[in-house]
Amino acid sequence: MDRFLQISSDERLFIIGDVHGCYYEFYSLIEKIFARYGEDTTIISVGDTVDRGDFNLKTIKLCFELKEKRNFYEVQSNHNLKLYRWMKGKNVRISTGMKKTVDEIMALCEDEREYLRERYINYYQSLPLYIIVNDSVVVAHAGIKDEMIGKVDEKVRDFVIFGETTGKYTEDGFPERVDWTKYRKINENSPKIVYGHVVYPEPYINNRCYGIDTGCVLGNKLTAYNPFTDEFIFERARKVYFSFD
Incomplete structure (x- = not known):
């Protein structure tokens, strides 16, 4: 599991922000991408x-x-790591948001649950910590610092999956996060870094870093971004699925 992946791609590549169970928006956004660029377009989920x-x-x-x-x-x-650990039988705290996933799984018959459990464990174990595309784009869930690229130690793993927080909470109920993009020193060879995890009303762009979690599950929209053409494609949320109120 603790590995990064290097891939090559042409310009037909889109990176999609945090889906959080918004299946219909996810499916519709992918259909838009395939309709415009072909069904062999590369899709990366953060x-x-x-x-x-x-x-x-x-x-x-x-x-x-x-x-x-x-x-x-x-x-x-x-979130997917926590589900993986729950599937493995680990003792995890089931939050309000996670309970919706667990309830869906527990509603399945025993055979279906076991089949899903084995398949999901294998699926998650196959996922890389982060992906490097053409040595010019890095995709990591919560972001990554330049000195971490090419490494997979515990410090890198924690940052890539969980990011950095101050220990405080915002008015919206989110953990107050350190904006690591502010301190990035870039040059003409610096890769673009595309990430999710932190919710923004619009894509957040700073020092060649692109935050693309635009809160679809909170009623805003799902975002796809092409780092080679600098194009965004959006899919509006069907409704507000979750609130911290």
Whole structure:
């Protein structure tokens, strides 16, 4: 599990922000991408495909299908890691958002649950910590610092999956996060870094870093970004699926 992946791609590549069980927005956004650029377009998910939304099983199964039949990749992330640990029988705290995923799974018959459990464990274990594309783009769930690229030690793993926090909380209920992008020193050879994890109303761009979690599950929109053409494609949320109120 603790590895990074290097891939090559042409300009037909889109990176999709945190889905959080918003299956219909996820599916529709991928259909838009395929319609415009072809069904062999490479898709990378920044992770956190589960929890908080209403269609977690459908989203998981779509990821399975995409990985089997398409040029689809996903990186490790905190919500999916927690689900993986729960599937492995570890003692994890089931938050309100995670309960929606767990309830869907527990509603399955025993055989279906066991089949999903084995398949999901194998799926998550196959995911890289982060992905380097053409040596010019890095995709990591919570981001990555330049000195971490090419490494997979515990410090890198924690930053890539969980990011940095101050220990405080915002008015919206989110952990107050350190904006590591502010301190990045860039030059003409610095790769673009595309990440999710932190919710922004619009894509957040700073020092060649692109935050693309635009809070679909909170009622905003799902974002896809092409780092080679600098194009964004959006899919509006069907509804507010989750609130911290």
